[in-house]
Amino acid sequence: MSARVSNPETILSVRDLEKTYPNGVRALKGVSFDVKRGEFLVIIGLSGSGKSTMLRCLNRLHDPTGGRILFKGRDVTGIEGQGVLELRSRIGMIFQHFNLIPRHTVIGNVLSGALSRTSTLKSVLGLWSREDREKAMRYLRLVGIGDKAYYRAAQLSGGQQQRVAIARALTQSPDVLLADEPVASLDPATCHTVMDYLKKVNQELGLTIICNLHFLSLVRQYATRVIALKGGEVVYEGDPNSIDDAWFQRIYGEGAKEVHIN
Amino acid sequence: MTQTSIGPAVRRTIFDAFVFAYVAFALYALATNPTEEMLLDLERNAALAGSLALVGAAASLAFNKSGCRTLGEVLFAPAHKRQAAGEPKAWFKTFWGQQAVVTTLVTLVAGLIVTEFSLVALLDRERISQASKLLGQLFNPGWAILPTVVLHMVQTVYMAFVATAIAVPIAFALSFLSAKNIMRSSAAGLATYTILRVIFNVSRSIEPIIWAIIFALWVGFGPFAGMLALMIQSIASLAKQYSEYVEGVDEGPIEGIRSTGATMLQTVWFAIVPQVTLPYISYTIYRWDTNVRMATIIGFVGGGGIGKLLIEYQLQGAWPEVGCILLVVAFVVWVMDAFSAYVREAIK
Ligand SMILES: Nc1ncnc2c1ncn2[C@@H]1O[C@H](COP(=O)(O)OP(=O)(O)OP(=O)(O)O)[C@@H](O)[C@H]1O
Numbered sequence: 171m172s173a174r175v176s177n178p179e180t181i182l183s184v185r186d187l188e189k190t191y192p193n194g195v196r197a198l199k200g201v202s203f204d205v206k207r208g209e210f211l212v213i214i215g216l217s218g219s220g221k222s223t224m225l226r227c228l229n230r231l232h233d234p235t236g237g238r239i240l241f242k243g244r245d246v247t248g249i250e251g252q253g254v255l256e257l258r259s260r261i262g263m264i265f266q267h268f269n270l271i272p273r274h275t276v277i278g279n280v281l282s283g284a285l286s287r288t289s290t291l292k293s294v295l296g297l298w299s300r301e302d303r304e305k306a307m308r309y310l311r312l313v314g315i316g317d318k319a320y321y322r323a324a325q326l327s328g329g330q331q332q333r334v335a336i337a338r339a340l341t342q343s344p345d346v347l348l349a350d351e352p353v354a355s356l357d358p359a360t361c362h363t364v365m366d367y368l369k370k371v372n373q374e375l376g377l378t379i380i381c382n383l384h385f386l387s388l389v390r391q392y393a394t395r396v397i398a399l400k401g402g403e404v405v406y407e408g409d410p411n412s413i414d415d416a417w418f419q420r421i422y423g424e425g426a427k428e429v430h431i432n
Numbered sequence: 433m434t435q436t437s438i439g440p441a442v443r444r445t446i447f448d449a450f451v452f453a454y455v456a457f458a459l460y461a462l463a464t465n466p467t468e469e470m471l472l473d474l475e476r477n478a479a480l481a482g483s484l485a486l487v488g489a490a491a492s493l494a495f496n497k498s499g500c501r502t503l504g505e506v507l508f509a510p511a512h513k514r515q516a517a518g519e520p521k522a523w524f525k526t527f528w529g530q531q532a533v534v535t536t537l538v539t540l541v542a543g544l545i546v547t548e549f550s551l552v553a554l555l556d557r558e559r560i561s562q563a564s565k566l567l568g569q570l571f572n573p574g575w576a577i578l579p580t581v582v583l584h585m586v587q588t589v590y591m592a593f594v595a596t597a598i599a600v601p602i603a604f605a606l607s608f609l610s611a612k613n614i615m616r617s618s619a620a621g622l623a624t625y626t627i628l629r630v631i632f633n634v635s636r637s638i639e640p641i642i643w644a645i646i647f648a649l650w651v652g653f654g655p656f657a658g659m660l661a662l663m664i665q666s667i668a669s670l671a672k673q674y675s676e677y678v679e680g681v682d683e684g685p686i687e688g689i690r691s692t693g694a695t696m697l698q699t700v701w702f703a704i705v706p707q708v709t710l711p712y713i714s715y716t717i718y719r720w721d722t723n724v725r726m727a728t729i730i731g732f733v734g735g736g737g738i739g740k741l742l743i744e745y746q747l748q749g750a751w752p753e754v755g756c757i758l759l760v761v762a763f764v765v766w767v768m769d770a771f772s773a774y775v776r777e778a779i780k
């Protein structure tokens with residue numbers, strides 16, 4: 171385990187990361203980048219460029235096939251079993267389709283963020299600790315839907331469900347929050363609400379965020395730094411406001427035009 | 433590419449060969465009216481059927497080559513060939529249509545002979561009056577034995593209930609081990625999945641009445657044997673159905689729960705169980721309902737309960753008593769059926 175971290179502020183280091191799926195698709199071809207504590211890092215790129223694969227390698231929902239990932243200075247590439255579960259508990263994640271349990275209550279969904287520190291028996295019996303209950307309720311209020319705690323998740327609108335998902339991730343007390351196209355299935359107005367909550371979480375709780383996005387206008391508004399993937403490789407890394415038309419064409423291909431949502 | 437074009441052609445030829453050999457053989461048998469001894473002469477018949485099949489295969493190839501589509505071609509042709517079948521013709525004018533009609537007619541005629549269909553027996557005045565007397569007795573039930581009947585019926589319903597109740601937790605646990613989406617991640621898992629699936633399919637295909645015979649010899653005649661027979665069948669059938677529900681769950685919640693660092697068991701409990709609970713309950717009630725009906729039949733071969741009572745009175749020719757039993761069975765089955773349908777509708 172080589173724990174060489176050049177910058178103490180670096181929370182995640184990705185080095186030459188490779189992912190080849192069992193069917194032979196090379197989704198990541200040697201991706202390297204660093205993530206600093208407190209950043210709002212946005213990953214952009216065409217559909218199929220490997221953004222989702224990238225995020226899922228970071229919390230080991232997928233196993234990388236090459237390269238290394240350092241999390242808080244520790245090499246987590248080779249860990250297995252319990253180690254993977256601990257890693258996941260340190261990294262929250264939200265998804266395009268929210269991935270809640272529709273039949274469970276909102277508060278029940280948020281409490282599942284505490285699964286990793288609750289024994290299997292206790293969690294099955296619903297015996298959550300008092301701190302976890304309070305924490306879940308606190309985060310539910312933070313995302314503005316404390317009054318919906320006892321609704322079924324399925325009864326909420328898409329934007330509200332995504333806020334439940336954020337509260338669930340926060341209940342993990344994670345160091346990093348991954349967001350895989352968190353607003354792609356929401357209407358433009360709701361989309362800003364959800365992005366604003368992510369920004370709030372980033373600024374008020376100091377949580378590091380790595381977020382896949384499709385719309386460049388959102389990227390400019392929320393990202394502190396951008397990485398662009400193309401065909402499984404990093405083609406751009408830097409300030410969101412320096413992405414001009416030339417860069418845009420390189421990332422999205424010749425003839426691509428930017429669309430705006432307000 | 434070659435595989436997709438050869439596979440259907442082989443299947444087509446085998447099918448046509450079989451149909452031709454079957455029709456020709458049946459016609460031959462109809463024409464010559466063979467004795468039982470001739471029908472049992474395996475060597476001669478196999479040779480005959482074999483050569484007829486060869487002729488059929490050759491005919492199938494020849495017809496299809498000349499553009500005349502056979503039944504086998506229609507059934508097994510790959511999708512891209514079906515569209516290129518040319519201008520539509522009324523089905524009874526096509527070769528394959530006539531082939532289907534001839535095969536069905538021959539089967540019908542042969543079937544009437546094999547099942548010893550006889551209008552003479554059906555319309556015999558003497559026998560009709562005997563049967564109607566029996567029916568009359570059946571519909572004039574002997575209510576005197578009603579308390580005994582109810583007691584046995586209760587036993588049957590309990591047999592079905594206990595069999596279902598024991599089967600449910602076992603099938604519940606097994607259903608996750610035999611769901612492909614859970615087990616495919618490792619080689620050991622895939623092996624478990626395959627073995628369990630084979631066991632389920634084999635034990636499901638053995639009728640409960642056979643299980644009842646086996647268990648009656650094992651634990652003695654009576655309701656216990658019948659309950660065990662129903663239980664075995666229920667485990668296999670519930671586990672198979674449950675695991676299909678597990679295979680059909682939405683992957684999203686699984687990913688969501690896994691991302692929190694949950695263990696395998698927590699993921700199953702939080703992401704999968706909520707998705708399958710309602711279909712599980714619904715199918716389980718249906719299974720209990722089925723078990724009540726099966727428990728009656730199982731009684732015939734030593735499984736106890738109402739079936740045992742029924743067979744006893746039937747052997748004595750005590751038709752009014754049999755009538756009483758049949759009415760009680762019909763009533764309970766009807767109530768169970770309505771109840772199960774209602775509950776399944778209500779929780780949907
Ligand atoms: N489970 C999988 N098995 C095999 N190939 C996969 C799998 N998941 C993704 N891929 C492939 O890997 C490549 C990258 O996919 P990925 O989902 O990471 O892209 P993405 O950038 O997230 O795209 P999108 O914007 O459409 O979500 C694609 O070619 C995709 O087909």
Ligand SMILES: [Mg+2]
Binds near residue numbers: 221222223350351
């Ligand atoms: Mg994606």
